[in-house]
Amino acid sequence: MLEHMRCGLLATLAGIAISAPAWSQDEVVFETLETRIDQWMQEADVPGLSIAVMHGQDMAWSRTFGVASLESQAPVERDTVFEAASIGKVVLGLITLRLADQGVLDLDEPIADTFDYRLLDHDPRYQMLTPRLLLTHRGGLPNWGGWALNPDRDPVDFIARPGEGYGYSGEGYTALQAFIEHRTGQSFEALFHELALEAGLRHSSFISHNGGEEHYARAVGPDGTERDIIEFPRGMAAFSLISTAEDLARFSAFYFSGGGLSERMFEQSLSSHVEVSPEHWGFSIPDGAEISWTLAWAAQQSGEDRIYLHAGNNGQFRAFLAYSPATDTSVAVMTNGYSGLSFISELLEPLVGNARPASVWWGYEADVAVE
Numbered sequence: 001m002l003e004h005m006r007c008g009l010l011a012t013l014a015g016i017a018i019s020a021p022a023w024s025q026d027e028v029v030f031e032t033l034e035t036r037i038d039q040w041m042q043e044a045d046v047p048g049l050s051i052a053v054m055h056g057q058d059m060a061w062s063r064t065f066g067v068a069s070l071e072s073q074a075p076v077e078r079d080t081v082f083e084a085a086s087i088g089k090v091v092l093g094l095i096t097l098r099l100a101d102q103g104v105l106d107l108d109e110p111i112a113d114t115f116d117y118r119l120l121d122h123d124p125r126y127q128m129l130t131p132r133l134l135l136t137h138r139g140g141l142p143n144w145g146g147w148a149l150n151p152d153r154d155p156v157d158f159i160a161r162p163g164e165g166y167g168y169s170g171e172g173y174t175a176l177q178a179f180i181e182h183r184t185g186q187s188f189e190a191l192f193h194e195l196a197l198e199a200g201l202r203h204s205s206f207i208s209h210n211g212g213e214e215h216y217a218r219a220v221g222p223d224g225t226e227r228d229i230i231e232f233p234r235g236m237a238a239f240s241l242i243s244t245a246e247d248l249a250r251f252s253a254f255y256f257s258g259g260g261l262s263e264r265m266f267e268q269s270l271s272s273h274v275e276v277s278p279e280h281w282g283f284s285i286p287d288g289a290e291i292s293w294t295l296a297w298a299a300q301q302s303g304e305d306r307i308y309l310h311a312g313n314n315g316q317f318r319a320f321l322a323y324s325p326a327t328d329t330s331v332a333v334m335t336n337g338y339s340g341l342s343f344i345s346e347l348l349e350p351l352v353g354n355a356r357p358a359s360v361w362w363g364y365e366a367d368v369a370v371e
Contacts, residue, residue: 029350030061037065037347046337047220048076052249053351054330057257062246068336069218070226079203081242082217082334083229084319085312088206088241089173091251093135093269093296094259095191096180100131101265104183107132107295111179119145119156120175128162131176135295136273138163139172148174148236166274166293168281170238177237189235199254204243206235216242219316219336227316239314248332252323255296256308256330269295270308281363289357297323300358307352311341311362318364320344324352 030053041049048066052059064076100107111117111134112127120126125140133139140163145156148170156171177188184191189206196204208216208229216229232240258266272292278285285291289302297308305326312319318340320333331351333344341364345356359365 026060030063033347033350034063037063040343040346041066041337044337044339044342045220046335046340048080048217048337049333049335049340050076050078050080050082050245051334051347052245052332054249054253056328057253059246059249062249068216070220071218074214076217077215078246079215079244080217081203081208081215081229081244082319082336083219083312083314083317084204084241084243084248084321084334085239085314085317086170087243087248087310087312087319087321088237088239089170090255090296090310090321091192091195091241092173092177092180092188092237094255094261095188095195096131096135096176097261097265097269097295098195098259099180099184101262105131105180107135111175115179115182117175117178119153119171120158122155123158125158125162129175131179132273132295133162134169134172134176136293137166137168137172138274139169139175140164140167141169141171141175143168143170145171148238149233166276166280168276173238174236187235188237192235198260200250201243201247204241204247204251206232206237206240206242208232208240208242217317217336220338221316222338229317230314241312243334245332245334248319248321248334249330252321252330252332256323256325256328270297270299272299272301276361278361281361283361283363283365285361286357291358291361298358300355302354302357305353307355307358309355309358311364313341320348322348322352322355327352 047070048068050064053061066076068074068076068080099105108130111129129139140158140160142159146153218226218228220226274293276291292299297310300307307324309322316338318335322331329352344364345359348355
């Protein structure tokens with residue numbers, strides 16, 4: 001199955017190189033979406049939304065809807081910053097792959113060979129962890145074992161043998177970040193700043209401050225309670241990314257144009273490494289689709305159609321990033337409402353194709369997804 005996915009990827013990438021998609025119906029699609037998005041937001045009680053669509057390296061469409069804060073009624077603007085949450089894992093993925101390309105690290109080198117990580121090195125299974133296993137959520141670790149910003153938290157217990165199967169893990173990415181900071185001697189935020197300049201990201205960071213910044217959105221939970229963006233005093237790749245829809249779309253376009261990687265590493269980064277557990281989040285994958293994990297992204301395969309995606313969920317803030325290699329299209333959606341992704345598959349359908357299997361698997365069709 002994974003070999004079929006790899007072959008499909010290479011064929012699709014080759015197709016992009018020799019044929020350009022026709023976008024004559026773009027304006028009709030965008031005009032329809034403007035009306036539909038307003039309706040979906042009202043039905044789901046979502047205060048604000050920002051969306052950006054890129055074809056290749058060109059920003060094809062960028063729109064904002066609703067308000068950044070129910071209290072102030074300030075409208076969402078193109079530079080309004082939302083929590084992107086777990087989408088930051090894709091950023092760490094690219095940084096890791098670039099370092100591997102540069103010979104700074106080996107994807108299959110046990111991190112324990114050169115790094116003692118207090119939270120995990122109490123267990124002999126720590127000796128088995130490699131960057132590749134951590135990137136593909138095969139580290140045998142829980143999603144979270146405690147509040148990651150607490151420097152004095154207790155060690156984290158393994159829940160499986162590394163390499164045995166898929167298990168989504170923020171702890172795995174936090175361990176990988178700590179290893180990379182140790183190996184490079186730089187903070188993750190410093191490494192990201194270099195990448196952000198190259199990718200043209202203007203409003204993104206992994207550090208935030210609750211100082212009432214006017215360009216920060218405020219999120220609303222199911223009970224109507226509004227909260228500020230969480231204060232992140234240090235960058236945490238697994239959950240602290242704050243960004244705009246346009247910046248996320250630019251990042252996706254940069255990544256899928258090669259991301260500064262060698263051709264060999266780029267192709268390797270997008271090949272499927274492990275199929276996800278069909279009911280990992282408690283929701284099944286619709287028939288006829290497979291979801292796997294690459295070295296950075298989730299990959300949904302439905303027949304010959306492949307979409308790369310990643311979701312972000314910090315409770316009230318919900319975000320989604322998707323890319324279609326068939327049309328070289330990146331779509332970023334950011335919201336400040338608990339039900340902000342309840343209509344994501346309908347929104348994405350005319351832009352990148354049918355993403356419903358991944359949306360169902362993540363639980364967004366039921367508004368209860370957990371990351």
